[in-house]
Amino acid sequence: MTSPRLLSAERVSLRYSGAARPVFAEVDLDVGAGEVVTILGPSGAGKSSLLRVLGGLQPSTSGSVTIRGTPMHGAHPRVAFAFQSPGLLPWLTLERNVAFGLDFKRQPRLERSELAARVDAAITEVGLSHARHLRPTALSGGMAQRAALARCLARQPEALLLDEPFGALDEVTRGEMQDLLLKVVADFGTAVVLVTHDIDEALLLSDRIVLLGGSPAAPIRDWRIALSHPRHDLVAELGAIRVDILSAMRGLRSRSREPDYVI
Numbered sequence: 001m002t003s004p005r006l007l008s009a010e011r012v013s014l015r016y017s018g019a020a021r022p023v024f025a026e027v028d029l030d031v032g033a034g035e036v037v038t039i040l041g042p043s044g045a046g047k048s049s050l051l052r053v054l055g056g057l058q059p060s061t062s063g064s065v066t067i068r069g070t071p072m073h074g075a076h077p078r079v080a081f082a083f084q085s086p087g088l089l090p091w092l093t094l095e096r097n098v099a100f101g102l103d104f105k106r107q108p109r110l111e112r113s114e115l116a117a118r119v120d121a122a123i124t125e126v127g128l129s130h131a132r133h134l135r136p137t138a139l140s141g142g143m144a145q146r147a148a149l150a151r152c153l154a155r156q157p158e159a160l161l162l163d164e165p166f167g168a169l170d171e172v173t174r175g176e177m178q179d180l181l182l183k184v185v186a187d188f189g190t191a192v193v194l195v196t197h198d199i200d201e202a203l204l205l206s207d208r209i210v211l212l213g214g215s216p217a218a219p220i221r222d223w224r225i226a227l228s229h230p231r232h233d234l235v236a237e238l239g240a241i242r243v244d245i246l247s248a249m250r251g252l253r254s255r256s257r258e259p260d261y262v263i
């Protein structure tokens with residue numbers, strides 16, 4: 001069950017300084033607790049920019065982003081980010097990488113024992129207890145990405161913002177990470193905004209898929225996917241949605257070739 005509006009964008013627009021036109025304009029997006037919303041769109045559409053605005057890493061030019069109804073000003077301690085590159089610090093063990101930043105100013109103050117317990121729980125959740133004392137060079141790509149997810153989880157995030165997080169992984173490892181993400185959502189009711197250009201990944205994971213496109217970009221279409229997990233065997237149901245998404249993406253591409261096309 002999802003609850004409405006954990007993380008909410010209302011009419012947000014972003015124009016980078018010096019740019020001729022906004023990257024995106026008047027975007028509304030609501031994500032509920034326990035909901036996975038995927039943003040799909042062509043390269044350069046503004047997906048990463050929108051995600052940074054949702055996470056308070058990039059101020060919008062206009063509009064507002066709220067978490068549980070409270071306006072976000074800058075990064076929020078309960079909103080965590082993960083990117084394609086795990087971004088682990090090479091000189092720290094996995095355990096210390098997961099703990100890294102938990103005692104920073106923006107984070108709520110934690111007792112040492114609470115901090116250790118959180119790190120421990122996060123490492124256990126992603127199945128890396130056996131590797132906690134290893135340094136990043138000793139981790140496989142999949143393990144490093146698990147460690148990055150554990151670092152997010154140690155913050156006990158209410159919202160998880162993921163920018164093509166599994167794009168660099170082989171297919172089997174990617175499948176394992178996708179399952180792990182769904183487990184995290186089921187265990188903690190985390191709201192997830194996932195940016196990917198992989199339609200199949202979007203179909204397997206999402207409660208809702210939003211297609212971002214145009215110039216300036218805006219949500220063009222969305223698809224609600226009310227199918228239970230795991231979805232690997234739901235070939236016919238997912239196939240039909242896949243065809244629809246692909247044709248909407250092709251339509252976007254042909255429209256964007258018109259020189260003065262503006263939404």
Ligand code: ADP
Nearest residue numbers: 016017023041042043044045046047048049050
């Ligand atoms: P996507 O993630 O969909 O590929 P991005 O959000 O990375 O798209 O980029 C959208 C547009 O915004 C691109 O034209 C890109 O060049 C521009 N852009 C992205 N980041 C910045 C930045 N920090 N400053 C100026 N322009 C940027």
Ligand code: MG
Nearest residue numbers: 047048049163
């Ligand atoms: Mg991007």
